[in-house]
Amino acid sequence: xxxxxxxxxxxxxxxxxxxxxxxxxxxxxxxxxxxxxxxxxxxxxxxxxxxxxxxxxxxxxxxxxxxxxxxxxxxxxxxxxxxxxxxxxxxxxxxxxxxxxxxxxxxxxxxxxxxxxxxxxxxxxxxxxxxxxxxxxxxxxxxxxxxxxxxxxxxxxxxxxxxxxxxxxxxxxxxxxxxxxxxxxxxxxxxxxxxxxxxxxxxxxxxxxxxxxxxxxxxxxxxxxxxxxxxxxxxxxxxxxxxxxxxxxxxxxxxxxxxxxxxxxxxxxxxxxxxxxxxxxxxxxxxxxxxxxxxxxxxxxxxxxxxxxxx
Amino acid sequence: xxxxxxxxxxxxxxxxxxxxxxxxxxxxxxxxxxxxxxxxxxxxxxxxxxxxxxxxxxxxxxxxxxxxxxxxxxxxxxxxxxxxxxxxxxxxxxxxxxxxxxxxxxxxxxxxxxxxxxxxxxxxxxxxxxxxxxxxxxxxxxxxxxxxxxxxxxxxxxxxxxxxxxxxxxxxxxxxxxxxxxxxxxxxxxxxxxxxxxxxxxxxxxxxxxxxxxxxxxxxxxxxxxxxxxxxxxxxxxxxxxxxxxxxxxxxxxxxxxxxxxxxxxxxxxxxxxxxxxxxxxxxxxxxxxxxxxxxxxxxxxxxxxxxxxxxxxxxxxxxxxxxxxxxxxxxxxxxxxxxxxxxxxxxxxxxxxxxxxxxxxxxxxxxxxxxxxxxxxxxxxxxxxxxxxxxxxxxxxxxxxxxxxxxxxxxxxxxxxxxxxxxxxxxxxxxxxxxxxxxxxxxxxxxxxxxxxxxxxxxxxxxxxxxxxxxxxxxxxxxxxxxxxxxxxxxxxxxxxxxxxxxxxxxxxxxxxxxxxxxxxxxxxxxxxxxxxxxxxxxxxxxxxxxxxxxxxxxxxxxxxxxxxxxxxxxxxxxxxxxxxxxxxxxxxxxxxxxxxxxxxxxxxxxxxxxxxx
Numbered sequence: 001x002x003x004x005x006x007x008x009x010x011x012x013x014x015x016x017x018x019x020x021x022x023x024x025x026x027x028x029x030x031x032x033x034x035x036x037x038x039x040x041x042x043x044x045x046x047x048x049x050x051x052x053x054x055x056x057x058x059x060x061x062x063x064x065x066x067x068x069x070x071x072x073x074x075x076x077x078x079x080x081x082x083x084x085x086x087x088x089x090x091x092x093x094x095x096x097x098x099x100x101x102x103x104x105x106x107x108x109x110x111x112x113x114x115x116x117x118x119x120x121x122x123x124x125x126x127x128x129x130x131x132x133x134x135x136x137x138x139x140x141x142x143x144x145x146x147x148x149x150x151x152x153x154x155x156x157x158x159x160x161x162x163x164x165x166x167x168x169x170x171x172x173x174x175x176x177x178x179x180x181x182x183x184x185x186x187x188x189x190x191x192x193x194x195x196x197x198x199x200x201x202x203x204x205x206x207x208x209x210x211x212x213x214x215x216x217x218x219x220x221x222x223x224x225x226x227x228x229x230x231x232x233x234x235x236x237x238x239x240x241x242x243x244x245x246x247x248x249x250x251x252x253x254x255x256x257x258x259x260x261x262x263x264x265x266x267x268x269x270x271x272x273x274x275x276x277x278x279x280x281x282x283x284x285x286x287x288x289x290x291x292x293x294x295x296x297x298x299x300x301x302x303x304x305x306x307x308x309x310x311x
Numbered sequence: 312x313x314x315x316x317x318x319x320x321x322x323x324x325x326x327x328x329x330x331x332x333x334x335x336x337x338x339x340x341x342x343x344x345x346x347x348x349x350x351x352x353x354x355x356x357x358x359x360x361x362x363x364x365x366x367x368x369x370x371x372x373x374x375x376x377x378x379x380x381x382x383x384x385x386x387x388x389x390x391x392x393x394x395x396x397x398x399x400x401x402x403x404x405x406x407x408x409x410x411x412x413x414x415x416x417x418x419x420x421x422x423x424x425x426x427x428x429x430x431x432x433x434x435x436x437x438x439x440x441x442x443x444x445x446x447x448x449x450x451x452x453x454x455x456x457x458x459x460x461x462x463x464x465x466x467x468x469x470x471x472x473x474x475x476x477x478x479x480x481x482x483x484x485x486x487x488x489x490x491x492x493x494x495x496x497x498x499x500x501x502x503x504x505x506x507x508x509x510x511x512x513x514x515x516x517x518x519x520x521x522x523x524x525x526x527x528x529x530x531x532x533x534x535x536x537x538x539x540x541x542x543x544x545x546x547x548x549x550x551x552x553x554x555x556x557x558x559x560x561x562x563x564x565x566x567x568x569x570x571x572x573x574x575x576x577x578x579x580x581x582x583x584x585x586x587x588x589x590x591x592x593x594x595x596x597x598x599x600x601x602x603x604x605x606x607x608x609x610x611x612x613x614x615x616x617x618x619x620x621x622x623x624x625x626x627x628x629x630x631x632x633x634x635x636x637x638x639x640x641x642x643x644x645x646x647x648x649x650x651x652x653x654x655x656x657x658x659x660x661x662x663x664x665x666x667x668x669x670x671x672x673x674x675x676x677x678x679x680x681x682x683x684x685x686x687x688x689x690x691x692x693x694x695x696x697x698x699x700x701x702x703x704x705x706x707x708x709x710x711x712x713x714x715x716x717x718x719x720x721x722x723x724x725x726x727x728x729x730x731x732x733x734x735x736x737x738x739x740x741x742x743x744x745x746x747x748x749x750x751x752x753x754x755x756x757x758x759x760x761x762x763x764x765x766x767x768x769x770x771x772x773x774x775x776x777x778x779x780x781x782x783x784x785x786x787x788x789x790x791x792x793x794x795x796x797x798x799x800x801x802x803x804x805x806x807x808x809x810x811x812x813x814x815x816x817x818x819x820x821x822x823x824x825x826x827x828x829x830x831x832x833x834x835x836x837x838x839x840x841x842x843x844x845x846x847x848x849x850x851x852x853x854x855x856x857x858x859x860x861x862x863x864x865x866x867x868x869x870x871x872x873x874x875x876x877x878x879x880x881x882x883x884x885x886x887x888x889x890x891x892x893x894x895x896x897x898x899x900x901x902x903x904x905x906x907x908x909x910x911x912x913x914x915x916x917x918x919x920x921x922x923x924x925x926x
Contacts, residue, residue, distance in 0.1 A: 001783045002840070052757070103752065120757045126748030129444060140881035147873040155866060192816050192889045195882070196823055199874035199893070203827065203867045207834065210863040238830075238837045245779060245833075246826040249772030253822065256771055258764035260436075264819055 004237050012280055013229050013288065019281040023170060030177020039180050042187030043090060045134050047127035049102045051089045052120040053110060058084035064110065071109035082259035086120070093124075137191050144195065145169065148202050156209055157296045163286035164205045167278040171201040175271045179263075189264040197271025200246070204239065204275050205283040211235045212284065216297040224293050228284050243276040313850045314917035316910050324910040327902070328797060334804035337419040337430040343375060343387040344394035345416040346401055350382075350409050359405070360384050366404035372397045387416055412553050413572035431806045432555075434814035434888065435751065437765075439758040440571035441579055444749035445544075447564045452536035452743030453483065453529055460506060460522075461485050467505065473497050483529075485522040486514060495520060533564070539742040541566055547582050547734070566745070580747060582734065588634035589736065593668070594676040594708055595625040616680060618705040626678055626705070631668045636661030640736035642729040645722055651729035652722040653736070659717075666716035673714070679707040679721055681732070706732075765818040772822060773799070776829055784836045786925035790911045791832035794903040798828040801899035806892065816889040824896025827871065831904030834867075835860040839926050849921035857909055864904060872897045 043050050061078050064087060068076045073091050081088035093102045103122035110117045145165055153161035175197055179186050211231040219227055250272060254265035348363060349355070360379050363386060367374050374397065375387040386401075388394045394413065402411045415438060417430050435442050457480055464485065465478045474490040475498070487502075489495050495518055502511050502522055509522040524532070541558055544566060548556045557569040573579055595613045603609050604623040613625045639656040657665060669677075681704045707723040724732065777795070781788040802821055806813065839856030847855065875897060878890035916924075 006844070007841075103750070118754070119752075120754040122750065122752040124747075124750040126444075126446070126746075128446065129749045136881050137886075140877055140886070143881060144874045144877040147877055148870055151870055151873055188886065189816060189819075192819070192878075192882075192886050195874065195878050195886070196819075196889070196893070199871040200823075200826075202870045202874065203830065206866045206870050207830075207863055210866055214859070234841070235837075238833050241783065241833050241837075242826075242830040245776050245829050246823075248775045248779070249769075249822055249826055252772035252775065253768045253819070256764060256768035258761065258768075260761055260815060261765065261768070261819065264816070268823075 002237075003240060007230075008233050008236055010233055010236070011229060012232050013225060013285060016281060016285040016288070019277075020285060023278075023282060027170065027173055027177070030173055030180065033177055033180040037180050037183070039176065039186040040183050041130075042185050042190075043123055043125050043130070044188040044191075045130045045186070047125050047130040048090065048092045049106075049125075050121070050123045051091075051103050051106045052081060052086065052122075053089070053107070054086050054118045054120050055114065056085070056116050059087045061087065063113065064089070067109055067113040068106065071105070073106065073109075076106075086259075133188070137195075140195065141172070141198070144198055148198075152206070152209070156213060157292065159287045159290040159292040159296065160209050160212070160283075162290060163283040164202060164209065166286045167205050167275075167283035168198055168201050170278045170282045171197055171271055171275045174274045175267055178270050179267070184266065185263060187263060189261065190267050193264040193267035194271065196268060197275060200268075200272055201275035201278060204243070204279045207238065208232060208235050208279045208284060209287075212287075212292075213297045216294050217299065224288060224291075227294075228288055228292075232280050232284060239276060239279070243272055246272055313854050314913045316913045316917070320906065321910050321914070324907055327801070328907075331797065331801040331804040334428065334807050335800045337417065337423050337428045338803055338807060340418040340420070340430070342415040343389075343418055344391045345388065345414045346386045346394060346397050347412045347414040348384040348386070348401060348405065348409055349412075355379060355382055355384060359409075362404060363401055366400050367397055370396070370400040372400060385414070385416055410549070414555070415572070429807060429810065431803070431811055431813045433758075433762070434812045434817070435569055435571060435753050435758075436815045437758050437762045437813065438571050439753050440569065441573045441753075442749070442751040443568040443570075443580075443583065443747055444561070445540075445566045445568065445583070445745040446748045447537050447540055447566060448744045448746065449533040449536055449564050453524070453532055454480075455743070456532060457483065457485060457524070460509065464502060464506075464522075467501070468498060471497075471501060473501065483523060485509070487520040487522065488514075488516070489518050489520070492518065494518075536742040537564065537566065540745060543742075544568060544583060546737070565748075580750075581731070583747070588682050589637070589732075590633045590680040590682065591631040591665070592626040592629065592678055592680055593631065593672060594678050595627055596676055598625050600625040616703045616705050618708070624678060624705045624708065626680065631677070632657060632661040632665050634736060637736055640733040642726075642733035645720065648722075650722060651724050651726040652720045653724065653729050653733045654718065654720055655736070656718050657716070662716040665719075666714060669711050669714045669716070673711055676708050676710050678705050680704070681706045761815055765815055769818060769822050773825060776825065780829065780832070784832075784926055786915075787836050787839070787912070790908050790915075791829070791836065793911065794832060794908045795825055795828045797907055798896065798900050798903045799825060801903065802892065802896045805895045805899065811891055812888065813892075814888040816886070817892045820889040820892030821896060824893060824900055827868070827897060828900040828904055830867070831860075831864045831900060832908065834863055835904065835908065836926055839924065843924055843926065849916070849924045850918075852924060853912060853916065857905075861905065864901070868897050868901050 059080070061080065065076065065078050068074075068078065068089070068091070072094050076089055076091040078087060078089050080086065089106060091102070091106070094105075103119075103124060107117070107119050145168060148168060149161050149165045152164045172194055175194055176186075178184075179190065184190075208231060211234055212228055215227045215231045215234070216224075219230070222230070247269065250265055250268045253261055254269060257265055348359070350359075357379060360377055363384060364374075364377050367377075367386070372393050373389065374393070375389065377384060377386040386397065388397060398411060398413060405411065415433070419428065419430065461478055461480045464487065465475075468475045468478070468487075473494050475487060475494070476490060477486070477488040479486050487498060489498055495513075499511050499520055502509060502520070506522070508524055508528045510525055511520055511522045513519070514521045537560055541560060544558050545556075548558060548568065548570065553570045553573055555571055557567065559567055561567045568583060570579060595610060598610050598613065600615065600623040603613075603615060603625055609615050610625070612628050614628055616624050616626055618624050636658050637655060638658050639654075641654045643652060643654055644650065645652045683702045683704070706728075707721055709722070721732075777792045780791050780795075784791060799821065802824060806817075811817075835856055838860045839852050842852035842855045843849070872894060875890050875894040878886055879894065882890055
């Protein structure tokens with residue numbers, strides 16, 4: 001089975017200005033949404049309490065809200081979690097009751113209303129911890145970006161490094177923006193997924209870059225535009241298969257992984273799609289616009305290896 | 312010749328494969344719900360095992376086995392329901408002196424355990440339990456120490472007949488005001504030799520001295536405070552009876568406590584967070600406490616405290632014995648009245664003082680003062696602040712009926728009060744107050760559900776990918792599938808080897824590395840196809856395909872590894888778990904995709920005269 005029997009000749013880069021324009025537009029929407037709505041942070045970041053309970057029968061959310069309201073938790077967010085029997089409650093500790101006692105207070109109130117309720121999970125995160133986590137997450141993000149920049153610079157060339165970082169940044173802003181626009185909860189698992197998207201995006205970009213470098217070295221004629229287009233076409237088959245296969249796994253996680261992995265899977269799903277797109281239209285196109293050329297990628301050190309040294 | 316592998320490479324691949332399978336194998340067996348019985352001070356014997364078995368038989372609770380090993384009895388059950396009921400039954404039979412805890416016992420065969428093969432441990436999200444993060448108030452530790460020093464210095468100066476006007480604490484400095492310049496010189500010398508951790512400098516006023524701790528000493532004191540708190544927490548957790556607790560420092564001033572299998576979080580919190588100590592003092596029975604409270608005129612040598620009902624009690628300032636002179640405390644029942652009590656044993660210094668005081672004060676009342684540090688959360692200018700408050704309660708006033716020193720009882724407590732008090736006294740006191748800043752509780756059934764969902768999702772994804780790759784790349788696809796499968800086995804093997812804790816994000820990390828492994832194989836096979844298409848011979852195509860894919864695969868893996876290492880270094884908690892599995896997965900993926908598949912391909916096709924490649 002083969003998708004492309006011959007190397008396709010699709011003029012990807014012809015649409016680069018249109019694609020870049022669209023990307024910039026979408027990114028602006030994402031940034032505006034982040035500025036206005038911000039992110040729907042989970043308790044991992046904001047601090048607060050989540051209580052997960054289960055009932056033997058489908059839960060009556062309205063009654064639960066009323067019960068909690070009478071107990072003094074008017075702002076509690078009550079929603080189903082996975083199944084109709086499972087309920088997730090998010091709230092801020094009441095004045096005078098410390099955060100760590102709120103979980104039991106909520107359970108006691110619910111038990112009074114319906115004794116068969118079962119406690120599944122309580123999370124209490126103090127405000128200090130949440131802040132610490134957000135700082136650490138941001139730090140990890142920027143250091144990873146710097147690490148990627150330096151590695152591609154070292155292994156390839158600065159124009160490609162900038163293209164790679166632009167693509168990675170694009171994917172992260174897009175994914176985070178997606179969570180902001182659709183008001184999806186941004187918790188610790190989603191943060192992990194966004195960081196994984198960075199890794200995936202870079203992986204995908206590097207494969208295309210590798211081919212660009214190889215083609216610059218072996219083709220005698222052709223403009224940078226033509227060579228980059230050729231490289232993208234040559235790696236197209238691999239790009240489609242790898243992204244498709246990874247998406248397959250992510251879709252399995254999305255459907256079967258349960259509510260805990262839901263945010264994680266959504267972030268990966270979005271991230272992989274934009275990551276594939278950005279390798280072509282952001283990473284390669286940026287390098288092209290910055291004027292990458294044949295002489296930038298010629299062999300500097302002899303990379304002449306003996307066959308037996310190959311694994 | 313093209314595409315032949317030297318023997319050492321083949322042997323390496325075979326060796327790693329065998330070792331990997333062996334290390335990963337223990338994970339296939341799963342766990343038994345179990346109850347673990349241990350005793351803190353004595354060795355367990357076969358008699359206890361028989362006792363436990365009898366208790367279970369009487370309660371008609373079927374168990375798989377009950378084995379005494381490493382001074383603990385492990386009783387295995389078929390399901391968690393029986394396990395929970397057995398916990399109650401065993402606790403009731405054995406009483407208070409044993410610690411009985413829920414546990415998950417790996418079902419690995421004996422020979423595996425004998426050679427040290429262990430499965431990965433499961434994180435709390437997969438197993439159920441409680442996770443706490445506690446923040447230690449280190450400034451309070453420094454303040455306490457300076458306060459104590461100031462009191463000591465005051466006493467010592469008086470003893471040494473160095474005349475002083477005032478010794479007081481302001482901020483982080485002890486200010487000493489003396490009478491004459493000679494006294495200043497004497498005091499400076501004395502404090503300098505007796506308190507080497509204090510730096511003594513002349514104060515701003517004449518005849519004054521200022522003693523401060525150096526930054527290094529403060530740093531050391533802070534670290535010691537965290538360490539002592541960890542030790543105390545370990546003792547307390549052991550008293551709680553948890554099978555495999557984790558108590559470790561995180562960052563400069565945080566402590567993480569993980570209690571797998573714990574259900575009763577309220578009690579756990581009460582015990583972990585409490586800072587309690589006792590003082591024994593004489594009661595000033597000559598003065599009227601109620602009047603003193605109303606008028607505010609408290610006799611100079613006395614202090615006013617409330618008792619449990621809130622009534623005022625006047626106690627002497629002098630402390631006879633305090634909690635740190637305590638050797639042991641056991642809760643039990645008073646022989647005569649049958650009411651709950653705590654049996655206290657003192658060390659020799661405490662016993663001597665107690666003996667002296669009781670001899671001189673026969674038939675006079677003595678009080679037990681219970682001092683507890685409580686944390687209150689308030690908001691100041693929009694910032695959440697926790698304040699530590701000392702709460703004093705006179706829990707008991709009794710007449711001294713006889714002279715006692717080393718051993719005595721505290722009575723007048725409710726049963727659970729007696730138990731908690733004994734536990735807290737035994738487990739030692741905290742060097743600095745702590746506050747729970749994060750708590751995560753996962754019910755055991757949710758843990759099961761999480762692992763099931765994560766597992767099935769990963770399995771389905773895996774099967775789909777394997778089927779597609781085999782269909783798409785034929786024999787080379789099957790080889791790629793084998794490599795991806797080995798990648799999974801090797802990742803699990805490494806995780807078991809380093810005894811990593813598997814969490815839900817960790818499972819996600821494994822799934823992601825499978826994607827990376829597939830990508831490496833896709834790259835190789837696409838390159839081979841390309842070579843075949845451009846008219847090269849099958850052998851040359853294999854050779855060139857691997858050569859050209861090599862650099863790309865290494866680049867792609869190294870960049871992703873960079874990201875994973877950053878995540879590990881700067882991420883926290885679950886992100887770290889994800890980073891560990893991802894990093895290990897990338898390494899094993901490099902090995903299986905490059906060396907593993909190549910050895911198979913070479914062994915299959917190398918050196919043969921091929922017309923066509925099944926790729």
